[in-house]
Amino acid sequence: MTEAATREKSRQDLDVAAIRQQFPILSQTVHDRPLVFLDSAASAQKPDAVIDAMTHTMRGQYANIHRGLHWMSERTTEAYEAVRDQVAHFLNAPSRDEIIFTRNSTEAINLVAHSFGALLKPGQAVVISEMEHHANLIPWQMLRDRAGIELRVAPITEAGDIDLDALQGLLADGKVALVAVTHMSNVLGTVTPAKRIAEIAHAAGAQVLFDGSQFVVHRKTDVQALGADFYTFTGHKLYGPTGIGVLWARKALLEAMPPFLGGGDMISTVTFEKSTWANVPHKFEAGTPAIIETIGLGAAISWVEAIGFEAIAAHEAALTAHALTRLADVPGLKVIGQPKERGGVISFTMDDVHPHDIATLLDRNGVAVRAGHHCAEPLMRRLGLSATARASFGVYTLPEEIDTLVDTLVRIRNFFV
Amino acid sequence: MTTSGANSLAAPHPEANGFGVRSAGVTSPEVHTSGNSTLADSGALYDRLIVERARTPQYAGRLEQADAQGEGKNPLCGDKTRVELQMMDTHISQIRHQTRGCAICLAAADLMAERVTGLTVLQARDMSHRFSAMLVGDSGSAPDAHTETSALGPLEAFAPLRAHRARHRCAELPWVALKEALSHVDV
Numbered sequence: 001m002t003e004a005a006t007r008e009k010s011r012q013d014l015d016v017a018a019i020r021q022q023f024p025i026l027s028q029t030v031h032d033r034p035l036v037f038l039d040s041a042a043s044a045q046k047p048d049a050v051i052d053a054m055t056h057t058m059r060g061q062y063a064n065i066h067r068g069l070h071w072m073s074e075r076t077t078e079a080y081e082a083v084r085d086q087v088a089h090f091l092n093a094p095s096r097d098e099i100i101f102t103r104n105s106t107e108a109i110n111l112v113a114h115s116f117g118a119l120l121k122p123g124q125a126v127v128i129s130e131m132e133h134h135a136n137l138i139p140w141q142m143l144r145d146r147a148g149i150e151l152r153v154a155p156i157t158e159a160g161d162i163d164l165d166a167l168q169g170l171l172a173d174g175k176v177a178l179v180a181v182t183h184m185s186n187v188l189g190t191v192t193p194a195k196r197i198a199e200i201a202h203a204a205g206a207q208v209l210f211d212g213s214q215f216v217v218h219r220k221t222d223v224q225a226l227g228a229d230f231y232t233f234t235g236h237k238l239y240g241p242t243g244i245g246v247l248w249a250r251k252a253l254l255e256a257m258p259p260f261l262g263g264g265d266m267i268s269t270v271t272f273e274k275s276t277w278a279n280v281p282h283k284f285e286a287g288t289p290a291i292i293e294t295i296g297l298g299a300a301i302s303w304v305e306a307i308g309f310e311a312i313a314a315h316e317a318a319l320t321a322h323a324l325t326r327l328a329d330v331p332g333l334k335v336i337g338q339p340k341e342r343g344g345v346i347s348f349t350m351d352d353v354h355p356h357d358i359a360t361l362l363d364r365n366g367v368a369v370r371a372g373h374h375c376a377e378p379l380m381r382r383l384g385l386s387a388t389a390r391a392s393f394g395v396y397t398l399p400e401e402i403d404t405l406v407d408t409l410v411r412i413r414n415f416f417v
Numbered sequence: 418m419t420t421s422g423a424n425s426l427a428a429p430h431p432e433a434n435g436f437g438v439r440s441a442g443v444t445s446p447e448v449h450t451s452g453n454s455t456l457a458d459s460g461a462l463y464d465r466l467i468v469e470r471a472r473t474p475q476y477a478g479r480l481e482q483a484d485a486q487g488e489g490k491n492p493l494c495g496d497k498t499r500v501e502l503q504m505m506d507t508h509i510s511q512i513r514h515q516t517r518g519c520a521i522c523l524a525a526a527d528l529m530a531e532r533v534t535g536l537t538v539l540q541a542r543d544m545s546h547r548f549s550a551m552l553v554g555d556s557g558s559a560p561d562a563h564t565e566t567s568a569l570g571p572l573e574a575f576a577p578l579r580a581h582r583a584r585h586r587c588a589e590l591p592w593v594a595l596k597e598a599l600s601h602v603d604v
């Protein structure tokens with residue numbers, strides 16, 4: 001079978017109508033129009049499987065974990081810890097002990113900036129890229145100001161790819177301890193060549209962190225194949241609940257790093273004089289975690305894996321191709337970035353119509369998109385823009401919804417110009 | 418405030434173009450020209466006046482000899498407006514703005530300039546309060562709301578923004594700039 005035929009087949013294998021049935025919210029109307037939800041990159045909607053897993057926990061099987069000697073606590077601990085195994089498998093991590101639950105990607109990156117950052121010495125450097133979300137920028141700025149390290153920024157090309165030659169140049173002096181870059185841009189949709197970036201980083205003696213917040217939703221992630229040292233993602237973009245995120249890191253790193261937050265659950269022994277820390281991963285999970293949300297994340301991962309990333313990737317590739325073709329026909333519309341590889345995220349501007357007006361007028365027609373700087377102000381500056389409108393796709397997105405978007409954009413343009 | 422059901426701000430008229438503005442032309446682009454957007458119904462967010470002023474502002478630019486100036490910036494979207502004033506005694510005799518922003522922000526700057534021309538500093542400040550009050554929904558409560566110096570006049574076009582809290586900042590930005598400019602005026 002040719003590649004195109006394979007794609008077509010897996011697209012058909014993805015029964016979007018059946019998938020949509022599992023998302024109660026998608027039958028809502030907004031301003032008396034059917035909801036066309038094209039803002040999944042900000043946060044995805046939740047399938048019944050996730051909603052049910054969470055309510056099932058609260059209704060029938062819930063207690064605090066790791067501490068109770070009673071039946072309910074033991075069952076809840078099992079359910080919670082089972083998600084750690086699931087996440088390890090989801091990322092192809094070598095060990096379940098390398099999976100740390102956090103609140104979201106932002107907290108996972110802050111954990112690394114704090115605890116890996118504590119191992120860095122003044123004069124060492126961290127490299128990020130020009131297209132990072134603020135979540136992968138501010139924690140490093142804070143570390144720089146606290147620890148006297150240097151923060152270097154790898155430029156992107158006009159097309160919206162990381163400039164690998166320039167990256168290599170930034171690493172040449174051997175001072176870089178960590179390269180922390182996105183695995184997929186939430187603005188440009190760029191899928192970065194993570195494996196190549198890891199090779200470049202390692203060749204210069206640096207570790208590498210990938211912000212997988214966007215990527216894990218769209219493609220199979222394999223931290224070992226990538227050669228990653230740290231990897232982060234956030235549950236709510238993966239059809240899971242808010243309040244739960246993941247940090248994966250190589251065990252040797254986690255063991256060398258001091259704790260992040262202190263409190264219950266993360267200790268081994270405690271006296272007023274001195275305390276010792278629990279083994280990883282618990283060393284990094286202080287306090288009662290997001291038990292219900294973690295179980296919800298487990299349900300989300302099972303649900304996504306049952307569909308399969310081959311089908312998901314093919315569906316989104318087809319939608320993105322359709323959207324790019326149709327958007328090209330909207331007068332005055334400019335798609336931002338032409339990356340070599342793109343996930344289901346498209347940012348655009350329209351001559352003479354501000355992204356806020358686009359978003360508000362689309363909303364009047366039931367179409368939800370995001371407008372603004374998308375938590376990537378330096379990238380906007382680099383692009384010479386103050387804001388863009390962004391449409392993003394999920395497993396439940398229909399080609400007809402993209403048609404509604406495009407038709408409405410044409411009307412908006414006629415309205416203003 | 419959500420927009421559904423009985424609220425007239427929400428449901429576009431069946432003949433409306435879905436933007437809350439009735440305009441037969443917009444639904445069929447081939448016959449549409451920019452001139453035939455008819456006047457908005459009361460629920461329209463994008464009143465025709467707003468669209469027109471966004472497209473062709475009448476108070477855009479700079480003053481040769483400004484007595485005071487002020488700036489407003491919205492870090493969330495990069496919108497920016499700069500206001501320059503010329504005073505005659507206690508009155509604003511001339512006002513110009515340079516605005517980079519959305520249609521709401523552009524029109525708000527232009528209609529603000531129109532409305533406060535000729536007002537005293539105190540009257541302009543009062544107008545600013547009235548405008549904010551209208552956005553949160555208590556316009557008209559003041560007993561003198563309809564006197565010549567205090568009526569909102571063309572600024573009423575922004576009343577439908579009440580239902581769009583996320584856009585209030587867009588309409589308020591020029592007033593932030595005006596407030597700063599007025600703070601530099603000695604009276």
Ligand SMILES: Cc1ncc(COP(=O)(O)O)c(C=O)c1O
Pocket residue numbers: 041042104105106107133135136182184185186211213214234236375
């Ligand atoms: C690329 C990227 N990184 C990080 C984040 C932060 O995710 P969260 O807010 O869940 O921590 C987001 C989403 O907002 C994102 O798109």
